Structure formats: structure tokens, C-alpha cells
Amino acid sequence: MTAHLRSPHRVALLTGVALVAVWLLGMGWAVRDAALDPTAGGPLFAVFKPGLTETEMVHRIVTAGGRPMRQTWISSVWVVDGEDGLAGALKAHDVLGTYGELPIGFQLAGCFAGADSRASAMLSLRP
Incomplete structure (x- = not known):
């Protein structure tokens, strides 16, 4: 049995x-x-390997020719601005990926997101 x-x-x-x-x-x-094409410029989201310090991430952004605008609420994700080709330059400096702004409304996440203006601003490319 x-x-x-x-x-x-x-x-x-x-x-x-x-x-x-x-x-x-x-x-x-x-x-x-x-992920963005390597020829893309900023502003964009740059996703780093978890565990890097803030100083290491900023150094990689600046070395790649980008301007760090702000860190998001996810500590390994930064909003970065720069010229065309920034996505490829960041990838060459061990960035996991580069992404543009979300193509859908943040509100679609529903009750899990607590969708309000503050939550929407957290995932915006605006400084």
C-alpha cells in the first residue's frame, strides 16, 4: 500500500x-x-552581479564612459546615462545586462507592486 x-x-x-x-x-x-543592443545609449538600467560594492559599480560605469544617475531600490541595478554604444561598453566591463525602461505600466503588477507614484518612480529611468 x-x-x-x-x-x-x-x-x-x-x-x-x-x-x-x-x-x-x-x-x-x-x-x-x-537586453538592449550593444549600440544603445543611455539612459538605461545597468544590472551588475550581486555582491559588488557601490564603489566598484560606479567605477565600472565611469570606466565604460557612462554617467551614474542613481541606484535603484535593487542595490545591483543602476540608472546610467551616456552616448551611443554605452550598452556594449558596460557589457565589456562585466555588467550582466542593460535594459531600457519597462514597455508596460508598472501598475500591471497589481497588489504585489503597491502601485502608486512612488513605486512607479522606483523603476523609472528619470533621475
Whole structure:
């Protein structure tokens, strides 16, 4: 009888693992596809590896020819301004990715976002 009880749990576990794997692959594709072209200029979001100090991130921005505008509420994400080609220069300085402003309203995140003007400003490219 014990083997019979394990079978439904195994199916549920495998289904859950498969769903998470498909979701992770889809999100990885979406994030990679959303990255800016290397020829893009600022303002843009620059995403750094977690664990870098603020000084290290600013140094990489300036070395790449960018102007740090502000750090976002996510400590490894900065709003950076600069000339065309900044996205590629930042990538050459170990930035994980560069992204433009969100193409959809922040309010679509619903109750998880606490959508108001302050929340919207946190993910804006404006200083």
C-alpha cells in the first residue's frame, strides 16, 4: 500500500519540477531578449552581479564612459546615462545586462507592486 501512495506524490512532484523548469527557461529567454543592443545609449538600467560594492559599480560605469544617475531600490541595478554604444561598453566591463525602461505600466503588477507614484518612480529611468 505504501508504494501505491507514493505514485500520486511522484507525479505531482515531477509535474511541479517540469513547470518550474519551463518557467525558468521562458524567463531566461525573455530577459535575454529584452537586453538592449550593444549600440544603445543611455539612459538605461545597468544590472551588475550581486555582491559588488557601490564603489566598484560606479567605477565600472565611469570606466565604460557612462554617467551614474542613481541606484535603484535593487542595490545591483543602476540608472546610467551616456552616448551611443554605452550598452556594449558596460557589457565589456562585466555588467550582466542593460535594459531600457519597462514597455508596460508598472501598475500591471497589481497588489504585489503597491502601485502608486512612488513605486512607479522606483523603476523609472528619470533621475
